[in-house]
């Protein structure tokens with residue numbers, strides 16, 4: 308990436324040891340490996356500790372509303388399909404308030420890379436239970452232990468028709484970067500969930516805890532990410548969390564299906580109508 312005059316990036320302010328540093332390192336590795344120019348990449352975030360990531364990145368950024376990363380990212384991709392659009396959400400952002408948007412963007416197969424940083428907690432708001440918080444976990448909103456069964460994002464995505472599903476771990480940056488890079492090259496919607504410790508508000512799901520519980524799908528003999536039944540099996544392993552490229556299939560992307568030319572920004576296309584008439588119509592809306 309070229310240095311641009313006028314850019315001033317601050318250092319991340321996350322708590323020392325936060326899993327978000329691993330996600331940030333992985334993203335920088337991918338941006339360098341794919342040689343993105345700052346103007347080629349847009350990072351859209353929701354609200355949460357994760358949402359600060361685009362402040363530290365030399366690219367376009369849109370720090371939007373809590374739970375609304377998907378509609379913003381979809382709009383950007385459709386208006387200028389040449390851009391690489393990456394959305395970053397938290398487990399609360401994606402699987403709670405933003406769940407409807409998440410499922411519809413993935414079933415439409417919009418060409419977005421969606422990184423869901425799952426720390427199993429609402430971190431920014433000081434530690435309430437989220438949709439991925441463990442059953443029985445004591446948090447400030449569940450002082451007697453959570454009575455909700457957690458959501459498994461990749462399993463939800465598989466059931467809803469996602470065409471690319473991966474899960475990484477912020478403690479394994481090189482592996483995570485390889486998953487993000489593959490997701491960015493995928494033609495269509497790519498979900499990369501990241502198991503990411505919040506060292507301040509979640510003392511249970513730590514780096515060591517994840518190391519004991521993850522299983523790499525690459526280590527399962529004859530595992531093929533093209534086999535949906537095998538992906539279900541990997542995601543259903545009791546007491547284990549599958550990481551790696553879990554599932555991948557080819558389907559037309561939303562841009563291919565709805566845009567007249569996915570290589571060109573909409574603004575550069577001839578609207579195919581009389582411009583004087585169009586201007587008159589637009590003036591009618593004032």
Ligand SMILES: Cc1ncc(C[n+]2csc(CCOP(=O)(O)OP(=O)(O)O)c2C)c(N)n1
Pocket residue numbers: 354355356357358372373396397398399400401404424426428429430431432437
């Ligand atoms: C519409 C709306 N509802 C609630 C909030 C308050 N809020 C801000 S961040 C957040 C949860 C963040 O959790 P998560 O998405 O998991 O991100 P993390 O902080 O863990 O990275 C909530 C509930 C808000 N900003 N906007």
Ligand code: SF4
Pocket residue numbers: 320321322324325326327356426430431504505506507508
């Ligand atoms: S509160 Fe948790 S998620 Fe937020 S910066 Fe600190 S460790 Fe990271």
Ligand SMILES: [Mg+2]
Pocket residue numbers: 355397398399424425426427428429430437
């Ligand atoms: Mg969270």
